[in-house]
Amino acid sequence: MKTPKLPDFLRIDRPVKAAVGRTVMKAEPVTAPTSRFLNNHQSLSVIVGMSIVTAVLPFIILLPPFNGFGNQTDFVDGFAQAGVWVLLAIGLNVVVGLAGLLDLGYAAFFAIGAYTYAYGASPFSHNHIPFWPMLFVGAAVAAMFGLLLGAPTLRLRGDYLAIVTLGFGEIVPVVFNNSDTYTNGTNGITALYQPGVPFLFDKGFGFGNPVPYYITVAAIIAIAMILLYRLQDSRLGRAWMAVREDELAAASMGINTVTTKLLAFAIGASTSGLAGVYLSAKLAIVSPTQFGFTVSFTVLAMVVLGGMGNIWGVAAGAFVIYEIQSQGLKQLNNFFATNQQFFPPIHLGFINIDLSTINFLNYQYLLYGLALVVMMLLRPEGLFPSRRRKAELHDADDAGAANQELVEA
DSSP, rough: OOOOOOOOGOOOOHHHHHHHHHHHTTSOOOOHHHHHHHHHHHHHHHHHHHHHHHHHHHHHTTTTTTTGGGOHHHHHHHHHHHHHHHHHHHIIIIIIIISSOOOOHHHHHHHHHHHHHHHHTTTTEEEEOOHHHHHHHHHHHHHHHHHHHHHTTTTTHHHHHHHHHHHHHHHHHHHHHOOOOHHOOOOOOOOOOOOOOOTTTTOOOOSSSSSSHHHHHHHHHHHHHHHHHHTSSSSSHHHHHHHHHHHHHHHHHHHHHHHHHHHHHHHHHHHHHHHHHHHHHHHEEOOOGGHHHHHHHHHHHHHHHHHOOOHHHHHHHHHHHHHHIIIIHHHHHHHHHHTTGOOOOOTTTTTOOOOOGGGGGGGHHHHHHHHHHHHHHHHHTTSSSOOOHHHHHHHHHHHHHHHHHHOOO
C-alpha cells in the first residue's frame, strides 16, 4: 500500500530537518544518579566540593612542577588571600551576572566592611568585639550602604548606572582618606585584633601560621555560596534573571523591579563586606589605598572571565586569575632565579633575553590585559559559563547558520 503524499505546506524541507537534528543532538544527556542527587541538593554539593578543594590544594602544591615555585606555607597564605577575591567575585556576580546591573564601584563596600571591623576591634576605637560577630555586623553595614547606593540609581540603566557606581566607588576611599579624626587618614588604622577560636586560639591566629586563616575563609566562602545558590533558585533569583533579560517585560509580568534591584545591591554589598572584615582581620591594618578603582575593575574582570551567572565558575575564575596574576608571577621570578642553569640567556642579534633578570611583576597588567583580549575573542562566555549565558551567546550563531541554510536552499 502506498504512503499518502503530504501536501506541500506540510512538508519538512531538508534545511529545517538539519536544524531540528542539531537541536536534538544538543539535548543534554541523562545525568548519573550521583550527579542528579548533588544537583538536587546544592547545599550538600557546595559543602562536599569546598571540603575536597580545601583539603587537596595544600598537597597539590607539593607535587611537581608546583613545588619548584615556592614552599607550602607561602602557597597556603596565597590561597587564604585568594579567598578574599573569591568572596568579592561571587558577590559582584549577584549584581552583574544575575541582575544585570553594571557596578564599577564595588570596592566601596569592600572598604566599608573593612573599616567596620576596624571600628569594632582595634585600639584606635577602644573596642574589642570578637571577629565572628563582626562578620555579621560588617555584612549588615555594607548591605545598608548598598541600599543607599541602589535607591537613587533605580531609574538608571547601562552606562549611566556604571558612571554613578563609579563615582560612589571613588568617593568612599577619598572620604576615608581625608577624615583623619575618624579614620586616621592616610596612615590607616593599625593593630587590629585578630580572629581566634575559644580554647584553641584565644589570643588570635597570629601571623606565622596561615592555615587557620585558610580554613576560616574556606568556611566563609562555603556558607556564602550556599546562601547565594538558595537565592538563585528562589523566586527572587528568578526575578533577578528576568530583570537582567528585559526589565520592562519583567515589570509588565508583575515583578517589583524596585525591590528586586535594591536587594541585588544589598546582597552583593554584604558579601563584599564579609571580604572586607576578613581581610582587615588577617592583615591587622586597614588603609584607603587598599580600595582603589583597580579592585573594582579586577573583580569585574574575574566575574566576566570566570563565567557570569555561574557561582562555581566565578569562584574558580577568581581563584585562578588571582593565583596567576599575584602569586604565580611572583614565584616565577624565584623559579628562574634559582634554576638559571636550565634557562641560559638568549641572544638574538642586538636583543638579549635573560629570564633570570626579568621582574615579571612589572608586566602583570600587560599579561593580564593580553589574557582579557584573548579570552573575549576566543571564549566570550567565560571559562565556566552558566547554561543560560552560554545559550545567549551561541544560539544566535546557530539560528543565523540555520537561516543561511534556508536561504541557500
